[in-house]
Amino acid sequence: MHATLREIRKTPEGILTAQKAFEDFLTHHDFRLPREIVYTGCGSSHFLSQPLAMATTRLGGRGFSAPCSELLYSREWYPIGNPELLVAISRSGETTEAIKALDALNVPRFALTAYESGLSRKSDYALIVPAHEESVVMTHSFTAFYFAFLQLLLHSYGRETYDAELVSSLTKEVLGSEEYIREIVNGFDFRNVIFLGSGILYPVALEAMLKMKEMALFWSEAYPTFEVRHGFKSIADDGTLVVLLVDEPFEWHEKLTEEFQGQKARVLTVGRHDAGADYFIEVPELGPPANVVLYLPVIQLLAYYKAVERGLNPDRPRFLSKVVKW
Amino acid sequence: MHATLREIRKTPEGILTAQKAFEDFLTHHDFRLPREIVYTGCGSSHFLSQPLAMATTRLGGRGFSAPCSELLYSREWYPIGNPELLVAISRSGETTEAIKALDALNVPRFALTAYESGLSRKSDYALIVPAHEESVVMTHSFTAFYFAFLQLLLHSYGRETYDAELVSSLTKEVLGSEEYIREIVNGFDFRNVIFLGSGILYPVALEAMLKMKEMALFWSEAYPTFEVRHGFKSIADDGTLVVLLVDEPFEWHEKLTEEFQGQKARVLTVGRHDAGADYFIEVPELGPPANVVLYLPVIQLLAYYKAVERGLNPDRPRFLSKVVKW
Numbered sequence: 001m002h003a004t005l006r007e008i009r010k011t012p013e014g015i016l017t018a019q020k021a022f023e024d025f026l027t028h029h030d031f032r033l034p035r036e037i038v039y040t041g042c043g044s045s046h047f048l049s050q051p052l053a054m055a056t057t058r059l060g061g062r063g064f065s066a067p068c069s070e071l072l073y074s075r076e077w078y079p080i081g082n083p084e085l086l087v088a089i090s091r092s093g094e095t096t097e098a099i100k101a102l103d104a105l106n107v108p109r110f111a112l113t114a115y116e117s118g119l120s121r122k123s124d125y126a127l128i129v130p131a132h133e134e135s136v137v138m139t140h141s142f143t144a145f146y147f148a149f150l151q152l153l154l155h156s157y158g159r160e161t162y163d164a165e166l167v168s169s170l171t172k173e174v175l176g177s178e179e180y181i182r183e184i185v186n187g188f189d190f191r192n193v194i195f196l197g198s199g200i201l202y203p204v205a206l207e208a209m210l211k212m213k214e215m216a217l218f219w220s221e222a223y224p225t226f227e228v229r230h231g232f233k234s235i236a237d238d239g240t241l242v243v244l245l246v247d248e249p250f251e252w253h254e255k256l257t258e259e260f261q262g263q264k265a266r267v268l269t270v271g272r273h274d275a276g277a278d279y280f281i282e283v284p285e286l287g288p289p290a291n292v293v294l295y296l297p298v299i300q301l302l303a304y305y306k307a308v309e310r311g312l313n314p315d316r317p318r319f320l321s322k323v324v325k326w
Numbered sequence: 327m328h329a330t331l332r333e334i335r336k337t338p339e340g341i342l343t344a345q346k347a348f349e350d351f352l353t354h355h356d357f358r359l360p361r362e363i364v365y366t367g368c369g370s371s372h373f374l375s376q377p378l379a380m381a382t383t384r385l386g387g388r389g390f391s392a393p394c395s396e397l398l399y400s401r402e403w404y405p406i407g408n409p410e411l412l413v414a415i416s417r418s419g420e421t422t423e424a425i426k427a428l429d430a431l432n433v434p435r436f437a438l439t440a441y442e443s444g445l446s447r448k449s450d451y452a453l454i455v456p457a458h459e460e461s462v463v464m465t466h467s468f469t470a471f472y473f474a475f476l477q478l479l480l481h482s483y484g485r486e487t488y489d490a491e492l493v494s495s496l497t498k499e500v501l502g503s504e505e506y507i508r509e510i511v512n513g514f515d516f517r518n519v520i521f522l523g524s525g526i527l528y529p530v531a532l533e534a535m536l537k538m539k540e541m542a543l544f545w546s547e548a549y550p551t552f553e554v555r556h557g558f559k560s561i562a563d564d565g566t567l568v569v570l571l572v573d574e575p576f577e578w579h580e581k582l583t584e585e586f587q588g589q590k591a592r593v594l595t596v597g598r599h600d601a602g603a604d605y606f607i608e609v610p611e612l613g614p615p616a617n618v619v620l621y622l623p624v625i626q627l628l629a630y631y632k633a634v635e636r637g638l639n640p641d642r643p644r645f646l647s648k649v650v651k652w
Contacts, residue, residue, distance in 0.1 A: 043556025054403040062405045069552030074525030077380040079388045081407075097552065137557070192545070199400030214557045219518070219545050226395030226423065230369025231463070231540045234645050255652070263645055319560050319589055326581070 003134040004215065004314040007141075008300045009175060012168040014131045014144035015293065019164035021129040021144075022151040031125060033156035034084035035061040040101050041089035042068050042324060044138040044210060048089055050203035052149055055289040058200070059157050068097035071104040083107050087149075091133070091141055092323040093117020112145055127152065135315050136322045137214045142207065143171070143296045150289060162290050170284045174294050177281045178301055184241075184279050185305040188266060191239030192219035193306075196228055196256075200288055201245040201295065208243065208299035215307040215314040226256065238264035243302070245295055247288065249275035270298050329460040330541065330640040333467075334626045335501060338494040340457045340470035341619065345490035347455040347470075348477040357451060359482035360410035361387040366427050367415035368394050368650060370464040370536060374415055376529035378475055381615040384526070385483050394423035397430040409433050413475075417459070417467055418649045419443020438471055453478060461641050462648045463540045468533065469497070469622045476615060488616050496610045500620050503607045504627055510567075510605050511631040514592060517565030518545035519632075522554055522582075526614055527571040527621065534569065534625035541633040541640040552582065564590035569628070571621055573614065575601035596624050 037056050039049035049065040056063025066078050068088070086105050090098040093113035102109045102122050111123035114133075120126035131144035147167065154161045193212060195205035205222040212220035223232055225246070236242065242260045244267060246253055253275045257267045267277040274280035283294045307314040363382050365375035375391040382389025392404050394414070412431050416424040419439035428435045428448050437449035440459075446452035457470035477487045519538060521531035531548040538546035549558055551572070562568060568586045570593060572579055579601045583593045593603040600606035609620045633640040 042553065043558070046553065046556070053405070057405045058402055062407070064405055067550050067553045070524060070528075070550050073552070074528075074550075076384050077525040079379070079383045079390055079405075079407075081388070081405075198396060199403040202396075202400075210557050213561050217561055219561075224393050224396050224400075226399070227368065227372065227393045230372070230650055231536050231643075231646060232369070234643050235539050235543055235545075236645070252652070317557075317560050319562070320557060324556055326578070 002304070002313070002315050004137060004139060004304055007133050007135055008139045008297055008304060011140045011143050011175065011297045012172045014140040015147050015164055015168040015171055017131050018129050018144040018148035019151065021127060022148045025127050025152065026155070029125065033153055036081060036083045037061060037063050037085045037087055038080060038083040038105060039063060039065040039087045039089065040068050040071050040098070042095055042097050044142055044207060045089040045091065045095070045098070047203050047207040047210060048142055048145055049087070050206070051146060051200050051289065051292050052087070054200045054203070055150055055153060058289060059153060059159065061157065068101040071101045072097060075104060080105070085110055087112055088119060088123070089113070089145065090119050091138055093119035094323050094325070096325045112149055114141055136317050136320050137211060137314070139300045143293050147290070147293055167286065167290060167293060170286055170294055171297060173284055175297050177298060180281065181298065181301045182305045184268065185302065185309050188241060190241040190266070192221065192235065193241045193243060194228065194236060195220065195222040195243045195245065195299070196225040197245040198225040200292060201247070204245055204292055204295045204299065207296070208303070211300055211303035212306060214317045214320060215303045216310055216312060217318060218306055218310070226252065229256070229259070233260070233263070236260055236263050236265040240265035242267045243299070244269045244271070244275070244277065246271040246275070247291060248272050270295060328630070328639070328641050330463060330465060330630055333459050333461055334465045334623055334630060337466045337469050337501065337623045338498045340466040341473050341490055341494040341497055343457050344455050344470040344474035345477065347453060348474045351453050351478065352481070355451065359479055362407060362409045363387060363389050363411045363413055364406060364409040364431060365389060365391040365413045365415065366394050366397050366424070368421055368423050370468055370533060371415040371417065371421070371424070373529050373533040373536060374468055374471055375413070376532070377472060377526050377615065377618050378413070380526045380529070381476055381479060384615060385479060385485065387483065394427035397427045398423060401430060406431070411436055413438055414445060414449070415439070415471065416445050417464055419445035420649050420651070422651045438475055440467055462643050462646050463537060463640070465626045469619050473616070473619055493612065493616060493619060496612055496620055497623060499610055501623050503624060506607065507624065507627045508631045510594065511628065511635050514567060516567040516592070518547070518561065519567045519569060520554065520562060521546065521548040521569045521571065521625070522551040523571040524551040526618060527573070530571055530618055530621045530625065533622070534629070537626055537629035538632060540643045540646060541629045542636055542638060543644060544632055544636070552578065555582070555585070559586070559589070562586055562589050562591040566591035568593045569625070570595045570597070570601070570603065572597040572601070573617060574598050596621060
């Protein structure tokens with residue numbers, strides 16, 4: 001079995017690993033996250049920095065995220081404000097730009113990583129989530145990192161944290177759609193795929209787009225849901241799969257689905273109900289911001305099976321390495 | 327001749343139209359833009375809202391941008407802050423979501439549009455830039471809107487405005503690369519294209535990506551320059567054109583170019599010098615934030631000629647209409 005598939009299937013376990021990392025952190029630190037936080041990372045870690053920033057904002061703080069390279073070379077263009085903490089994310093903790101980015105702002109530094117590493121040693125605080133992975137692409141570690149840090153945010157802001165056992169079992173429920181996902185991929189030889197999500201599900205759409213590129217070398221796109229009608233939808237035709245990530249669809253989601261079906265594209269809705277879609281994967285009720293963890297295994301499996309269907313080895317993506325250095 | 331080509335070639339004239347609109351606005355209003363501004367738009371207008379927000383931040387204010395639909399349905403996730411003005415952008419002034427978005431924040435409203443319209447009538451202030459277009463896709467009007475509003479920003483913040491005659495003549499110089507752009511497109515039958523830009527050139531890369539999709543129905547991507555190394559570059563091979571938008575390349579741009587060439591992709595640099603690229607289009611010195619207007623005609627011509635080469639009519643993009651309504 002591919003390491004990638006094994007690691008996606010480890011998501012429920014990853015949630016428990018994350019919970020333990022969060023609790024260990026509390027044991028060793030008398031520390032609360034501040035209100036104004038800048039998050040940074042590269043690639044998948046950047047797409048992880050976005051929902052963390054959004055959750056921060058939604059919970060009453062002010063979260064801002066930017067890729068490491070933009071913080072390093074172009075930060076004068078971004079409304080960074082007056083952050084009280086910089087959170088840098090890197091699975092290995094050895095990504096050159098993430099380590100360099102720690103110096104970009106003159107504020108306390110926090111590392112979110114899977115290892116004692118260059119990143120954690122250079123930071124004032126480190127949340128180490130040992131969701132280790134053999135494969136090049138991030139899968140269950142992304143989910144575990146998100147959950148561990150979300151718990152810390154909730155705790156810091158005086159909110160109730162989630163029941164990790166419950167969340168873990170819900171991810172297991174979602175993983176039950178694996179066979180259905182494989183059938184979608186085998187039954188419809190789509191030529192490109194468009195992921196749509198709004199609010200905190202937009203960065204999940206971005207991560208889905210990246211997974212497709214990394215594993216399946218495949219034409220994939222991601223947009224804030226209703227933005228797609230403004231020009232981008234021209235590329236959708238009978239060779240297109242549109243994946244609509246939406247917690248609770250409303251009337252306009254159905255209209256959007258019809259619009260794509262009118263262009264002969266097929267729509268997969270991942271959410272609470274199908275909204276007229278060709279394919280549907282139900283996501284159990286959990287509510288934002290934690291619900292993010294229920295979408296991730298679905299989009300990872302989709303990329304995995306597309307790669308396999310194309311005869312590629314998802315464990316060994318072309319031109320990529322596990323740790324990106326200069 | 328296609329309307330689209332005629333309109334791209336009208337860029338120098340558009341700059342003068344923009345200058346006149348800016349001056350007319352000053353004649354009729356005793357108004358200065360505030361420091362904290364939220365910008366919104368859909369599609370190309372959203373990609374125009376981004377460099378305007380970035381210019382605002384760079385000039386000492388705080389600019390934030392979001393697509394209209396995200397402001398309407400998911401704004402609780404975004405660090406909007408306490409803006410003093412909402413600027414909504416729509417070429418026609420009749421885009422449903424742009425008009426609705428004016429109600430999203432309870433602050434004074436400013437319309438940036440080409441017509442007296444639903445948008446301008448619902449706003450407290452309107453900068454009307456009559457860079458009218460027949461074609462579905464925005465080309466020289468994007469450039470003209472940007473320049474007119476930039477002048478208003480500079481004026482409002484007590485900075486020197488640009489000499490419109492000079493800027494106009496520089497856009498004419500850039501348009502001189504039209505034949506070279508056609509040769510690139512005809513000489514290299516690329517299968518996908520990746521646009522890269524950092525800071526204020528990142529939204530230009532996004533707009534380039536959208537132009538390619540709208541006109542040429544083509545696989546196009548856009549990333550903050552160095553982000554591309556983190557997973558996305560897996561898709562680049564001997565069928566890929568990488569377009570590097572960069573004012574003043576430095577050492578790492580050369581390394582990035584080599585990395586892509588190592589994957590057999592070809593690189594086109596648009597900037598001050600070639601940085602080892604396969605193709606090079608020189609952009610005259612103007613400096614940020616105005617330099618944006620010199621890159622736009624280049625990326626528009628590239629999309630135009632790709633569409634023509636693919637036998638498509640750039641004036642009539644598939645599935646798209648000039649004004650997007652619900």
